[in-house]
Amino acid sequence: MIDLHSHILPGLDDGPETLEQSIEMARLYEKAGFTAVVATPHWIAGSRWAPDRDLICERVALLRQALSLQEMRLMIYPGMEIAMDGDLPDLMNTKHLIPLAEQSYVLLETPFQRLPAGWESLTAQLMEKGFRILLAHPERCRQLNEHPEIFEELIDAGIYLQVNMGAFTGEYGVSAENTAYYLADKRCIHCLATDAHDASHRSPARAPGAVRRIKKQIGENNLDLLFRLNPTRIIDGSPLASMEKPVPTKQRKIWGSR
């Protein structure tokens, strides 16, 4: 499995404070069966959480070195979870911000209340510049919980959806859980991620339990698509595939007909 959304880097946001805590998270990732993680610290314009590209790459190098000293094989890539802001198209262009694994996918944080006015133009401008949009945990947005028909607009706009796996186990409440199942039933999720922040509460160790539950809902092939194939394409910067639709149940044979 590959995790595309993780606050594993130390001292940058509400993730681990120390390198040791980051290593502990990495250990849990390996135990849960992950081979690679894209580190996505928060980036919120004008806040104390706005680490620049160089600082993130420095912390990635530090963590990679520490894992290699411990003979751990988990691969760490740089990235960011970017809060929506009108200046993003310019900032992405000046290489101030980092797409996932420094390729073409921008992980945009979905606000908890509602999408900002002008999201259509913001995402269109980013796409015109050659970026692809991966929307982080849309199932946690109240507006989308109440108006799931907006998901169709998002998908029609060419936006990809990343759901947090913990949503399927009720980690974020009933509304997020219902929306996660709604998206799974509609087969319109493009990848799943942990959004892990630590080694205890929001931990990678929770992944295997969530995976079992999700597998029952979407089947083995879709599970592989959302945890391995599409995340690999994101790391390579190539287009994503959609989930397989369920096979329609055969029409019941009318009694006596041949």
Ligand SMILES: [Fe+2]
């Ligand atoms: Fe996050």
